[in-house]
Every structure is written in C-alpha cells, then in structure tokens.
Amino acid sequence: MAELCLLFDSDGTLVDSEVLLADAMVSTLPRYGLPFTTERYLNEFRGMRFLSIVRVLEAVHGEMEAGPLRQMESEMRALLEEHMKVRLTSMPGMPEALSALSGYPCGVVSNGPERKVRLALDSTRLARFFDGHIFSAYTLGVWKPDPRIYRLAAEQMGFAPSRCVVIDDAMVGVQAGLDAGMHVIHFAHHEDGLGTPPGALRMRHARELPGLVAQISQHISAQG
Incomplete structure (x- = not known):
C-alpha cells in the first residue's frame, strides 16, 4: 500500500x-x-x-x-x-472511519479559525486522531478555494501533493484539493446541485471512506 x-x-x-x-x-x-x-x-x-x-x-x-x-x-x-x-456532533460514521484509518497521518485543513476547529474536535472527541495537526486559513493566511492552503498543509506534514488525499464536503475545498494536485474525495452527504467534479471520488457516507482510501492507495502503488 x-x-x-x-x-x-x-x-x-x-x-x-x-x-x-x-x-x-x-x-x-x-x-x-x-x-x-x-x-x-x-x-x-x-x-x-x-x-x-x-x-x-x-x-x-x-x-x-x-x-x-x-x-x-x-x-x-x-x-x-x-x-x-x-x-455539535461528529458526522455519522466518522469516528469509526477514522479508527479504521488510524495508520495514516491525518491533518485538518479548515477555512475556519483555529480556535473553532479545536473546539469542534474536542467537543466531538475527534482530536485524538489528528495529533495536533490543524491547519487554519486564518493562521496560514490563505483560504479555500486557493490550493495553496492544502499545499502548505502537505508541506508541513512532510508529504508531496501526489501523496495526499483531501476529504472535503464543500466545493471550495474540493476544487482547492484538485488544483493542488491531490487525490480528492468529495463527501457529498448533502444535495447542493453541483455534483462531483471530474477527478474527484464521490462519497455519500463516512463508512465508505476506508475503502476509498484503500482504492487510491492501490492505484498509486500500481503506477509504481
């Protein structure tokens, strides 16, 4: 993998x-x-x-x-x-999905202030999955849909964009991930009429996430 x-x-x-x-x-x-x-x-x-x-x-x-x-x-x-x-609650199935993916380095990349992101993670007990890797647009000085926000997060995590998977529900984030040259999973749990753009994988429920990440990993491995 x-x-x-x-x-x-x-x-x-x-x-x-x-x-x-x-x-x-x-x-x-x-x-x-x-x-x-x-x-x-x-x-x-x-x-x-x-x-x-x-x-x-x-x-x-x-x-x-x-x-x-x-x-x-x-x-x-x-x-x-x-x-x-x-x-506040976590998205249905997300704690289980994160547990299944605990072997992967994970970060949070948000257009919101860092204080808000930390409160969200602490309130839902998801902070343990991210080891403090929080990247706020207000701290970085760049907001989605600008792809630099995801590139800066990847750089600080020590990964090339081609080895990163963006999981985002909003079109501004999906487009930012695609433009950053990353693999993107569009969490389409809501119907906004925009659809999933070419190049992104579509996910309707968090339970699908481990399988989609495995699919991306296998695809990269097959390419050598």
Missing part, C-alpha cells in the same frame, strides 16, 4: 456543524442590516470564508463600517461556540 497523508476539512466533513453555523449567522447578520437565511448558507455559501460571505451580502445591502463588522463577527462566533458546546 502507498503511504498517504489524509487531509480533512472540518465543518460538514468531520463534524455536523454547518446548520449550527448557519443558525448563528441567521441570528446575527440581520441585526446588522444583512438579511440572511439558513437555506442560503447551505445552498450558496457552504464552506466559504466568513468575510467572503459578508462581502457578497454587502454588494446588495451596502458596505459595513469596520467597527460594526468586527462586532458582528465577534457576536456571531460567540453564539456559534455556544451552539457547538451543546449541540
């Missing part, structure tokens, strides 16, 4: 946090003049950087001043943390 490094997205891939994030944004953004719905987040903004979402909304509803923008984000993140501490 080929030696591989597994790079996981967090929200919507390892943990079932997307609806919690949407709820926090729905409770916060409209009070600052930015109408927002859970459906719009899930259908349009899944996996995107928070500031990028705000910029899209500002184009329609008017630009915010820096002070209110900072306050809005602070309130949203505080509310999200409350939700996560009480309501």
Whole structure:
C-alpha cells in the first residue's frame, strides 16, 4: 500500500456543524442590516470564508463600517461556540472511519479559525486522531478555494501533493484539493446541485471512506 497523508476539512466533513453555523449567522447578520437565511448558507455559501460571505451580502445591502463588522463577527462566533458546546456532533460514521484509518497521518485543513476547529474536535472527541495537526486559513493566511492552503498543509506534514488525499464536503475545498494536485474525495452527504467534479471520488457516507482510501492507495502503488 502507498503511504498517504489524509487531509480533512472540518465543518460538514468531520463534524455536523454547518446548520449550527448557519443558525448563528441567521441570528446575527440581520441585526446588522444583512438579511440572511439558513437555506442560503447551505445552498450558496457552504464552506466559504466568513468575510467572503459578508462581502457578497454587502454588494446588495451596502458596505459595513469596520467597527460594526468586527462586532458582528465577534457576536456571531460567540453564539456559534455556544451552539457547538451543546449541540455539535461528529458526522455519522466518522469516528469509526477514522479508527479504521488510524495508520495514516491525518491533518485538518479548515477555512475556519483555529480556535473553532479545536473546539469542534474536542467537543466531538475527534482530536485524538489528528495529533495536533490543524491547519487554519486564518493562521496560514490563505483560504479555500486557493490550493495553496492544502499545499502548505502537505508541506508541513512532510508529504508531496501526489501523496495526499483531501476529504472535503464543500466545493471550495474540493476544487482547492484538485488544483493542488491531490487525490480528492468529495463527501457529498448533502444535495447542493453541483455534483462531483471530474477527478474527484464521490462519497455519500463516512463508512465508505476506508475503502476509498484503500482504492487510491492501490492505484498509486500500481503506477509504481
């Protein structure tokens, strides 16, 4: 079997946090003049950087001043943390899949702040699978869909891109992994109408993950 490094997205891939994030944004953004719905987040903004979402909304509803923008984000993140501490769960089957893959080096690559990622892993008891290998866009200074975020994670993990497998549910992450020259598993547990792009493998449930990783490993080994 080929030696591989597994790079996981967090929200919507390892943990079932997307609806919690949407709820926090729905409770916060409209009070600052930015109408927002859970459906719009899930259908349009899944996996995107928070500031990028705000910029899209500002184009329609008017630009915010820096002070209110900072306050809005602070309130949203505080509310999200409350939700996560009480309501967050891992994706169904993910702890079992990670246990089956425990022989592989694993990292988390997220568009979210490192504090949020660590809270997610600690709240769901998944931190033990990653040995502290957390790569936040806010720390690296580059956000998906920019492929550099996955390349930087691979470099720090000590692997070439061709030996890395990206597991991501959001199209921004799937595209980042493909553009980084990595093997990509699209965790399509939700129907966003976008489908799985050419070059990525499709996964509907975490129980499929060990088999897909084995398939990629065998393919690399066969190529020599």
